[in-house]
Amino acid sequence: MNISIEKLLNNQIRYEAQASMQYLAMASWADSTGYNGVADFFYSQSEEERAHMIKLVKFVNERGGKVIIPKLEKAMDDFENLNELFEKFLKSEMFVTEQISHVIYECLQQKDYNVHNFMQWYVTEQLEEEAMARTLLDKLNIIGSDKSGHYLFDRDIQAIAASQEQE
Numbered sequence: 001m002n003i004s005i006e007k008l009l010n011n012q013i014r015y016e017a018q019a020s021m022q023y024l025a026m027a028s029w030a031d032s033t034g035y036n037g038v039a040d041f042f043y044s045q046s047e048e049e050r051a052h053m054i055k056l057v058k059f060v061n062e063r064g065g066k067v068i069i070p071k072l073e074k075a076m077d078d079f080e081n082l083n084e085l086f087e088k089f090l091k092s093e094m095f096v097t098e099q100i101s102h103v104i105y106e107c108l109q110q111k112d113y114n115v116h117n118f119m120q121w122y123v124t125e126q127l128e129e130e131a132m133a134r135t136l137l138d139k140l141n142i143i144g145s146d147k148s149g150h151y152l153f154d155r156d157i158q159a160i161a162a163s164q165e166q167e
């Protein structure tokens with residue numbers, strides 16, 4: 001495996017792992033704050049990111065590369081309110097999307113069409129996740145500081161979390 005691609009894939013393993021821990025911290029914050037629907041949503045997002053990380057670990061190993069299990073930064077675990085929580089979510093997704101574009105760019109430079117092909121799954125996944133994060137934040141911006149709005153938001157997002165679990 002090309003060294004620069006291997007390095008980028010290992011970075012990507014770290015970003016997915018970091019996102020998984022970040023969403024776990026967000027789930028825990030929501031759980032302890034009484035937003036059970038939001039908690040379920042982020043517990044499930046955390047699982048998803050972990051699955052993304054493992055998919056990369058297996059791929060690098062299959063291709064004969066060397067996987068580095070990463071050291072992670074401490075996740076942000078305290079939030080002012082739901083808006084701040086979902087702003088962090090969107091930022092995290094946008095960051096990951098950017099990094100994936102970087103990997104894709106390098107694959108084209110190195111003419112590694114195998115990795116390029118593998119990464120397409122991540123491109124699609126990021127599109128969906130970023131769109132979802134943006135929609136949820138838009139909803140929260142409409143709700144503003146209305147407490148009953150937050151209650152309904154929490155109830156609605158529980159349905160999204162339940163459908164994710166069935167996937």
Ligand code: OFO
Binds near residue numbers: 048052092096125126
């Ligand atoms: Fe790994 O899908 Fe978002 O970050």
